Amino acid sequence: MLRAVLPDTMIIAALDIIDREGVMKYKTSWGRHHYEVLGTTSTYTVFPHLGVASTAVSSYCTCPSFAYAVLISENHLMCKHVLAVCLADRWSRCVVRPIEDDDLLLKFAGHVSS
Numbered sequence: 001m002l003r004a005v006l007p008d009t010m011i012i013a014a015l016d017i018i019d020r021e022g023v024m025k026y027k028t029s030w031g032r033h034h035y036e037v038l039g040t041t042s043t044y045t046v047f048p049h050l051g052v053a054s055t056a057v058s059s060y061c062t063c064p065s066f067a068y069a070v071l072i073s074e075n076h077l078m079c080k081h082v083l084a085v086c087l088a089d090r091w092s093r094c095v096v097r098p099i100e101d102d103d104l105l106l107k108f109a110g111h112v113s114s
């Protein structure tokens with residue numbers, strides 16, 4: 001079913017990320033989850049469920065290919081990082097770590113300023 005909408009290369013890349021334990025799932029004290037994916041050159045923040053029903057894009061990733069392939073050219077529904085998070089979450093293959101509220105704020109602050 002996945003293959004109908006996603007290219008094989010993206011599925012393989014996502015599985016590779018999961019194999020390398022590259023999907024980080026941070027649990028906050030108030031029960032939210034924050035996902036990060038270790039890419040080859042950088043770490044990307046992934047929001048797998050935006051909960052915005054009015055747009056076709058229901059997830060978001062901070063990597064360049066998401067911006068290009070999903071948001072601008074609309075060639076793909078998601079990038080490999082979003083796919084990796086969705087699959088890893090379903091299969092309980094995320095690397096789960098607790099995170100303090102202050103640390104999470106620092107992470108967001110880092111993304112905003114960089």
Ligand SMILES: [Zn+2]
Pocket residue numbers: 044061062063064065066079080081082
């Ligand atoms: Zn991505």
